[in-house]
Amino acid sequence: MDILKKSVLELRELLDKGEISSREIVQAYIDRIEKTEPKLNSFVTLTFEEALKDADRADEMIRNKTHTTLTGIPIALKDNISTYHVKTTCSSKMLENYRPPFDATVVELIKQAGMPILGKTNMDEFAMGSSTETSYFGPTKNPWNLEYVPGGSSGGSAASVAAKQAPLALGTDTGGSIRQPAAFTGIVGIKPTYGLVSRYGVVPFASSLDQVGPFARTVAESAALLSLIAQYDKYDSTSLNNPRPDYLRSLEKDVKGLRVGVPKEFFIDGLDAEVEQAVRKAVKALEDQGAEIVDIELPHSDKALATYYIVATAECSSNLARFDGVRFGHRSENTKDSVTMFKHTRAEGFGPEVKRRIMLGTYALSAGYYDAYYLKALKVRRLIKEDFDKAFTKVDVIITPTTPSTAFKFGEKVQDPIAMYLSDVFTTTANLAGIPALSMPAGLSSNNLPIGVQIIAPSLAEEVMLSTAYSIEKALGSIGLPELEV
Amino acid sequence: MPLEDYTIVIGLEVHAELATDSKLFCGCSTSFGSEANTQICPRCLGLPGTLPVLNKKAVEYAVRAGLALDCKINKFSKFDRKNYFYPDLSKAYQISQYDQPICEHGHVEFYVGGEKKVVGITRIHLEEEAGKSIHSGTSISDSDFSLEDYNRSGIPLIEIVSEPDIRSPEEARIYMETLRSILRYIGVSDCKMEEGSLRCDANISLMPKGATVFGTRTEIKNMNSFRAVQKALEYEAERHAKLLDSGEKIVQETRTWDDNLGITLSMRSKEEAHDYRYFPEPDLVPVILEDEFVTDIKNSLPELPAEKFRRYLEEFGLPEYDAELITADRDLAEYFEAVVAIYNKDYKAVSNWIMGEFMRLMNEQGIEVGEVKIKPEDFAAMLKLMDEGVISSKIAKVVFEEMFNTGKEPKTIVGEKGLVQISDSSAIEQIVADVIKDNPGPVAEYLGGKDKVLGFLVGQVMKLSKGKANPQMANEFLKKALAELSKNQ
Amino acid sequence: MSSITKETVCYVADLARLYLTDEEIEQMTESLNKILEFEEQLNSVNTDNVEPMAHAVPLNNVMREDVVEESMPIREAMLNAPDEVEGFFRVPRIIEKD
Known part of the structure; x- marks a missing residue:
């Protein structure tokens, strides 16, 4: 039996029947990581020893019948999610040796469920980037083609799932950091409704936009992981205290009569023809199943990227101020006085993209520029949200491309920040509006790279988002996983 | 400038x-x-x-x-x-x-x-x-x-x-x-x-x-x-x-x-x-x-110092100085109010004791109102003992300090220490007689017209009685005895 | 919206406590100007009478009761301290030397 090819739900059955142990599953993934990691660099830290111990505990839970859906299934975590005494680096020199004295709430949930943690995945430094090229520990490769980026910032998590290094992974999404790498690596990635998943213990990039979400090979597997992590958290003031459904149960819902919105603003000049074709095919698949296709307008969505870069950098300039070399993290040797120490600690600890964003955000909040940039951006943000409010009176879900093109090559955009930022052009709107969005594979390009389609739903409408995705997945069939030669 | x-x-x-x-x-x-x-x-x-x-x-x-x-x-x-x-x-x-x-x-x-x-x-x-x-x-x-x-x-x-x-x-x-x-x-x-x-x-x-x-x-x-x-x-x-x-x-x-x-x-x-x-x-x-x-919080607010201050002037007739000093501290004011709730004859007397002995002892011992051992009812009881002539004001200070240190009731202290004021006429007459006998010089001076010497002689009566003689009686009996003496001369 | 000068870049870097080399100041000025040029497009949006939106959640009054919870052991607090002295975090002199 090839454990790596089994879906999470198949593994569940095998575990429940006692035909396989969690230890065997974890060992199979460890072997796979050891074989593939030298080529991919998906991980910053590997935690095999703990994972095997966790697997034994999971097997115990299964024997005692105290297990739940994901007990015994291993997972990889993005390295900005705090793990007790396990390095949490954010792929930054600043936190190269940082070991949190606490677990993030999502990590507590994962540990309680008995999911062995395989390791911490690579990312763009402090989640700032779209390719993992800003990682202090070197980029992660796209398992479909090693010359291409896996996307970012959660590129390590995406690559690990696509390359069968892990069946599931968690990422974070501030402006597309789950959906864009999911699209580039041909897997499913979800950015939940803001407030659905706790942010406690997740090193923030932009607090009002960040959400944790799952990566999986299929819609059903991603729904299973979302059900686990979508819990109210009293330690996060922005956590929504709504009843949480079991998302696995909502998948089979019929799309007949579903109103699917196609916003014209997302089918722009720069959109890759193959990408457009793939999205149209997904729309057609829904129409064939009885969905009603509606042309809609989201008139301010072309301003989303410009809005996003002000809001996100303003918040990040404040969020990243605490990295001052006093209580944790890197400290410069230049300790003439505290101010000098601060300046050199931050100069040495942060990479160029992080510095650029801190500078932009500081500028946007500083005296004399606040109204012109930050306040203006918050107002446009409101208009972007109102566009969605209006659209969702006419439609139940919105379907768009996830990215304007498929994965790009290393070095192609890293020198040009604007070009890099543009790969988030379709994803930032959902973060600004706080609504859920998902990316799923919708085909392969002529050069054998995955194409992603994005489904956006109203606030807390994850169920309809997932059932729509599930219908598309059934209709289009799987694009499969990359044949990574090792 | x-x-x-x-x-x-x-x-x-x-x-x-x-x-x-x-x-x-x-x-x-x-x-x-x-x-x-x-x-x-x-x-x-x-x-x-x-x-x-x-x-x-x-x-x-x-x-x-x-x-x-x-x-x-x-x-x-x-x-x-x-x-x-x-x-x-x-x-x-x-x-x-x-x-x-x-x-x-x-x-x-x-x-x-x-x-x-x-x-x-x-x-x-x-x-x-x-x-x-x-x-x-x-x-x-x-x-x-x-x-x-x-x-x-x-x-x-x-x-x-x-x-x-x-x-x-x-x-x-x-x-x-x-x-x-x-x-x-x-x-x-x-x-x-x-x-x-x-x-x-x-x-x-x-x-x-x-x-x-x-x-x-x-x-x-x-x-x-x-x-x-x-x-x-x-x-x-x-x-x-x-x-x-x-x-x-x-x-x-x-x-x-x-x-x-x-x-x-x-x-x-x-x-x-x-x-x-x-x-x-x-x-x-x-x-x-x-x-x-907000309304719930408003309703739970206590009387504030400025209102209390005004009330102390009107209701208790205290001088501004007293009212300000006592109302500045909520615990002190509440203590004052607890005492006058029982002893409502002479508010100024209560105020005097609070601003005097009470605060002196608190400062000396470095404690706050909440830590004071004297119960307000005992405070009031002590003032009543004074009014009834059971203890003199001088003895009262001794009793008060003992109350402050031990928390005992004033009656207990008076009993234990035998501090009851001597109001028995014959006992005081005897002491007065002894004082006149032992102080011929001052007595002569008084009889010679120096009225001021009376104070000294009263003091001697108090001293001999260890402070327990009722001062009014001491005064009165001494005057009477000296008048007799003058008549007989 | 005007373009950003090198002096402003230095001022902002000082606010952000980032030491930048002369070369980095040059590069930063150039790339920030490019980004700010990109941001110009926000000016074309009419935002009269639009309320700013700082939060994506419709929540208010999220509060906890005043209950003391256990603090963390000092060893955990000091786990990542770059310079610890007897349970304190030590920092270089706060006032610059004349």
């Missing part, structure tokens, strides 16, 4: 730590004096990924303070981040309130030399404390390094900003004392300046009398007692006046009060541009106060 020819303009920013059990945004204890860095958690240490959750009690306390200072309570308020770097600021921003504070537009009333003074309150907002830097040297500037303790990091504060309505250093001190009194009355802060739970920064400027445009101001920090507030501002006012007289300009700057030298000093550190980049705290959601929440 002399200082008297200038109008002094002072505004105060007062910080009071709120008396909550836990910190503003995490569950760490707020208790004072623990070992360094033992009352911290990932939140108040500012570890990445941690998030704040607002303490409801702190919001209640801020509203309570706002109502006690006659403020408008804002239905909508929110939190903002104030961004600046300092080693004791664990997140490198302070969560505070910028443009939508919880309370605005209030005022405080107090008396200065018998004159009523009203000072406007611009705003009250909630914010968190920073940690504490301990310097290796004798001062921050001659320290090669500093040590950071974050126990205080995240303790809730209210900042009370006054209008520039204060016109003298004395007013500034009384304003501070009044605020302390009010905040302690309503139980929102223990207001201990020596522990730093009440602090103030002052802005001061001078302008020629009659002018309407304020002069250049300086900001004074580090005044750690009420006395220091007045002294520092007196010094600073004089300094301004001298500079203005000699045609020099006042430099707008922050100065620190050196209590030992009795002078203010420029903080010298490179004046940072105060570009705090305030923006809405994305990790917290707005506070919307329902009318009912």
Whole structure:
């Protein structure tokens, strides 16, 4: 039996029947990581020893019948999610040796469920980037083609799932950091409704936009992981205290009569023809199943990227101020006085993209520029949200491309920040509006790279988002996983 | 020109730590004096990924303070981040309130030399404390390094900003004392300046009398007692006046009060541009106060010192001095009221005992009203024993001190120590006879017309009776005996 | 919206406590100007009478009761301290030497 090819739900059955142990599953993934990691660099830290111990505990839970859906299934975590005494680096020199004295709430949930943690995945430094090229520990490769980026910032998590290094992974999404790498690596990635998943213990990039979400090979597997992590958290003031459904149960819902919105603003000049074709095919698949296709307008969505870069950098300039070399993290040797120490600690600890964003955000909040940039951006943000409010009176879900093109090559955009930022052009709107969005594979390009389609739903409408995705997945069939030669 | 020819303009920013059990945004204890860095958690240490959750009690306390200072309570308020770097600021921003504070537009009333003074309150907002830097040297500037303790990091504060309505250093001190009194009355802060739970920064400027445009101001920090507030501002006012007289300009700057030298000093550190980049705290959601929440707090407010003061004048007929002194401290006032509830004959007598022996003994022993062992009913009982002539006022002091030290009832003490006043005529007559016999010289002097000697002779009677003789009787019997003697001569 | 000067870049870097080399100042000025040029498009949006939106959640009054929770052991607090002295975090002199 090839454990790596089994879906999470198949593994569940095998575990429940006692035909396989969690230890065997974890060992199979460890072997796979050891074989593939030298080529991919998906991980910053590997935690095999703990994972095997966790697997034994999971097997115990299964024997005692105290297990739940994901007990015994291993997972990889993005390295900005705090793990007790396990390095949490954010792929930054600043936190190269940082070991949190606490677990993030999502990590507590994962540990309680008995999911062995395989390791911490690579990312763009402090989640700032779209390719993992800003990682202090070197980029992660796209398992479909090693010359291409896996996307970012959660590129390590995406690559690990696509390359069968892990069946599931968690990422974070501030402006597309789950959906864009999911699209580039041909897997499913979800950015939940803001407030659905706790942010406690997740090193923030932009607090009002960040959400944790799952990566999986299929819609059903991603729904299973979302059900686990979508819990109210009293330690996060922005956590929504709504009843949480079991998302696995909502998948089979019929799309007949579903109103699917196609916003014209997302089918722009720069959109890759193959990408457009793939999205149209997904729309057609829904129409064939009885969905009603509606042309809609989201008139301010072309301003989303410009809005996003002000809001996100303003918040990040404040969020990243605490990295001052006093209580944790890197400290410069230049300790003439505290101010000098601060300046050199931050100069040495942060990479160029992080510095650029801190500078932009500081500028946007500083005296004399606040109204012109930050306040203006918050107002446009409101208009972007109102566009969605209006659209969702006419439609139940919105379907768009996830990215304007498929994965790009290393070095192609890293020198040009604007070009890099543009790969988030379709994803930032959902973060600004706080609504859920998902990316799923919708085909392969002529050069054998995955194409992603994005489904956006109203606030807390994850169920309809997932059932729509599930219908598309059934209709289009799987694009499969990359044949990574090792 | 002399200082008297200038109008002094002072505004105060007062910080009071709120008396909550836990910190503003995490569950760490707020208790004072623990070992360094033992009352911290990932939140108040500012570890990445941690998030704040607002303490409801702190919001209640801020509203309570706002109502006690006659403020408008804002239905909508929110939190903002104030961004600046300092080693004791664990997140490198302070969560505070910028443009939508919880309370605005209030005022405080107090008396200065018998004159009523009203000072406007611009705003009250909630914010968190920073940690504490301990310097290796004798001062921050001659320290090669500093040590950071974050126990205080995240303790809730209210900042009370006054209008520039204060016109003298004395007013500034009384304003501070009044605020302390009010905040302690309503139980929102223990207001201990020596522990730093009440602090103030002052802005001061001078302008020629009659002018309407304020002069250049300086900001004074580090005044750690009420006395220091007045002294520092007196010094600073004089300094301004001298500079203005000699045609020099006042430099707008922050100065620190050196209590030992009795002078203010420029903080010298490179004046940072105060570009705090305030923006809405994305990790917290707005506070919307329902009318009912505010009304409930309003209804739970105790009688405040100013109202009490007025009532003491009208209801108890106390002099202003007594009323002010007793009402300044809520516990003391409540004690007074408990005594007069039982002993309602002579309010002034109660006031005298409280301001006299009671406070003397408290000060001597360094204790507070709450720790005093005398029960109000025993206090009243002692006064009754005096009225009934069971004990003399002199004995009463002895009894009172014993009550203070042991908490025993006055009757018990009188019995145990045999302190009952001698009111038995024959016993006193006998003592009087003995005194006349033993003091022929003074007796002769008295009989010779020196009336003043009577006092001495009464004293001798008291002495011989070990203070127990009823003084009126002693006086009366002595006069009678001496008159007899005179007649017989 | 005007373009950003090198002086402003230095001022902002100082606010953000970032040491930048002369070369980095040059590069930063150039790339920030490019980004700000990109941001110009926000000017074309009419935002009269639009309320700013700082939060994506319709929540208010999220509060906790005033209950003390256990603090963390000092060893955990000091786990990542770059310079610890007897339970304190040590920092270099706070006031610059003259």
